[in-house]
Amino acid sequence: MIAEAGHFALWLAVGVTLVLGIVPMVGAQRGRADLMALARPATHVLLGLIVFSYGCLLLSFARNDFSILNVASHSNSALPLMYRLAASWGSHEGSLLLWLLMQAGWAWAVAVFSRNLPLPVLARILAVMGLLTLSFLLFVLFTSNPFDRLIPVPLDGRDLNPQLQDPGMIFHPPMLYMGYVGMSVAFAFAVAALIGGNLDAQWARWSRPWVTVAWAFLTFGIALGSWWAYYELGWGGWWFWDAVENASFMPWLVATALIHSLAVTEKRGSFKSWTVLLAILGYSLSLLGTFLVRSGVITSVHSFASDPKRGFFILVMLAITVGAALSLYAWRAPKVGLGARFSTLSRESLLLTNNVLLLVALAAVMLGTLYPLILDALGLGKISVGAPYFDAVFAPIMAVLVFFMGLGPLARWKNDTLPALAVRLRWAAGVTVVCAALTAWIGGKITLGSVVGLLMTYWIVFSVLTELWERVRPAGGVKANVLYRLGQLPRATVGMMVAHLGVAVFVFGVTMVGTYDIERDVAMSPGDSTTVNGYTFTYQGNQALRGPNYDAVRGHLVVTRDGRAVSEMYPEKRVYRVQRNPMTEAAIDSRIRGDLYVQLGEPIKGDTWLVRIWVKPFVSWIWVGCLFMGLGGMWAVTDRRYRARATSASTEPAGTAATAAR
Amino acid sequence: MRAERGLRRALRRQVLVLVPLVLLVSLWAASLVHAKEAAPASADPALEARVMRVANELRCLVCQNETIAASNADLAVDLRNQVREMLRQGRSEREVFDYMTARYGDFVLYRPPLKSSTVPLWFGPPVLLAVSLVGLWWMLRRRNRLPPEQFENDPIGDANDTPGPARERAGGGDTR
């Protein structure tokens, strides 16, 4: 009954999205306020219906209703409650319903937080979002119904994949989908502006907070995924350049280019068509990502059960959605003006360079991800494109990008000269080289990768500090209140600096762990010890234990450094009772200066076990850096110019209010 | 009675001191006997490091989403052993890769080999990088030669809000 109610709610939602997609749009084109006024309430109703539907699914999982195929395939009565609930998005069907929930949620947020958007603009935006929601609703209802029944009802379910029985499962998909689906907001803003013909600086100011928040969520989502893979999968790495990882990274690259592009459009009115294209591209890549994960076209550890029929549906969806948007672009964009003038060296041109580099990076990732498919389709054989390719190709592009990242914020708008810029940055450049050399020397091992990485890190840090100093330093020799000026810095500026510093932290983590990572495989009997990088690991033996739905062998190691106790580590080998696949739970001790990572291997003889020990310097900085990036973005969105209310119809209203920062 | 109690108390005190002491000494002795620097799991860690480096570039054909270094599949273990043996015999890493591709094709390499079909793959991104930067520069130059009427009104005119000593800025000053 509950499942049928949830299913029915989705059909009702189809009706609502049809209304939402058509009526307000017509109203906006014809100037009919009564039709446009339908947009907001329709969005509220849509959210209500999808929330209800998802609630039905959650309830079914919570109640162990194994008459529902989805529940029977991905859950089990012995599964702890929080994982039973998380299992609702552990399947292809359930995750699509989560996608719909996010889509409806974003549309609702736009409806609620856009008090100062003119009604026609809002109406068009919500109409587009309604249509996007409709496409996914149809996909779910026709090919991927999460509420399908299973008769005869099994006694118990097949359990959730053990690798997903982890807190990461609770946070990573929702966060990631918030990001993926958030790109649809940028898309909707762009398409609405193309239709309405109001592609201008104001439009950029309205779009910017939404795109930034979506970008922040995508950053958090990807970082969570990477962190989760690191500690859960136990292979010691944090990024595999797997097709699905790339599928989430590609929209991120575009979103990053988009937020910078919007900055220029907002400030100078330039880059309008470029920005619109990026907005369209961002959501297209979200769709592409969905396609890659669910169609079986590319193998991936992440793929849901692949089904070419579903793949075909998404492909058609992608072709129609993106094709329509691009057609609209081709038709309307010629009317878009050139924007203000800027010289060959200026902040605008540097930001444009940033965009170009991000898009080249995107092209590289997309090429590598799709190339095996391209060759196979052309009958030219089967190859694999993995980490060695991406590392070789991607890193140089990023190095160039980071170089420009240091220049951009310090360049003047509109017109700057190379000598002037060089003077502003000479201190930062010098200190960068010195610090990088010092760090490499202290580290003990010097490789090309480590040198480039350290240069990148310090370049960002010191260029940000240079900018900060330029903004707060006393004017005209008067020792005015630096702290006061610090406090006066606009949030958007602070946010930008925090986010850029986040990139530096990230690069530092990647460089250090890539260069100075140490692995040691040892055979240990109780009492044996080994010392890695100053840390002494002493094996105490192991014991068997019973978890809620697994049996495990848990090892115990004591870690000391210079005689002082540092930590106790408990790596496990688990066998989940239902699916019977063995899993290693590595023991990880995360510290600021690095992680101690211990994995229990196989028993060798008697009570001697193979133990794998890693010391990974600064690895957690990778995800802390991403955290700073996202937080910086969120902080920037709370800038007062987005929160100011509209003064009157004639003056420029400030943009949309602060959003998910709440 | 009191003497007995006193004796018991003395005994208890002695026990309380002796037992931990005995335990400590025996533990320490046991650690001396059993504790040793754990032997590396393999006889030749340097060789093992090379094996892992090579194995990290080979794709596990069973799971297909792991390297044979990380995979626990039977075939992965067999292939790792094969790699180890070949390296131990003094073969080069190139020979190991050739061995694998002779049997499993290019699919088994995570680093796609450079051949005519993969030229766009390897040269595409660097060429694109160079072309786009040059193209951008050229486009910017061309744009700057256009007459001023082609451009729209400049929202900030000539006032430039670069970072600099704090000064009055129009419109509530934000440079982002």
Place this chain on the structure above:
Amino acid sequence: MKVLRYLVPMALLAAVVAFLGVGLGLNPREVPSPLIGKPAPAFKLARLDDATQTISREDLLGQVWMLNVWASWCAPCREEHPLVIDIARRQLVAVYGLNYKDQVPAAKNWLAGLGNPYRATLVDSDGRVGIDYGVYGVPETFIVDRQGVIRFKHTGPLTPDVLRTRIEPLLKELQRAG
């Protein structure tokens, strides 16, 4: 130039969609064998039924033969076995088995229970010969011609469809050629 700007994104979209569409019909997990058209790798393995006797590749020259890789621990092998028995019964080709990474008693039991279509079964307990043949799963089936060149490989269980459309025509052709 302007036109280019609007045509390029569309063209890219069309190209990507086209490739993805074709991709829907392909199987990304299937690994084609580089050994097709190359001489079958050498081997010399003991027979399952008589460990003192060995068979080498040279022994099989001059005839068209099929190598069926199987193991007693492999469930899909069980599914395809009736088809292999049928192939042997119809004398389409000489079938030899390769017992891959298995235990001899278990293998013998398996054949005793399900039937033995093989002229001989070769014991590859450490999987070395399997690796030489590019085996990455069981079951797999190879067809080798009179000159000892591999002409066909099928991964996964044999199906009547594959037998009818690919194997039988190939066998006719190979057996005709002297």
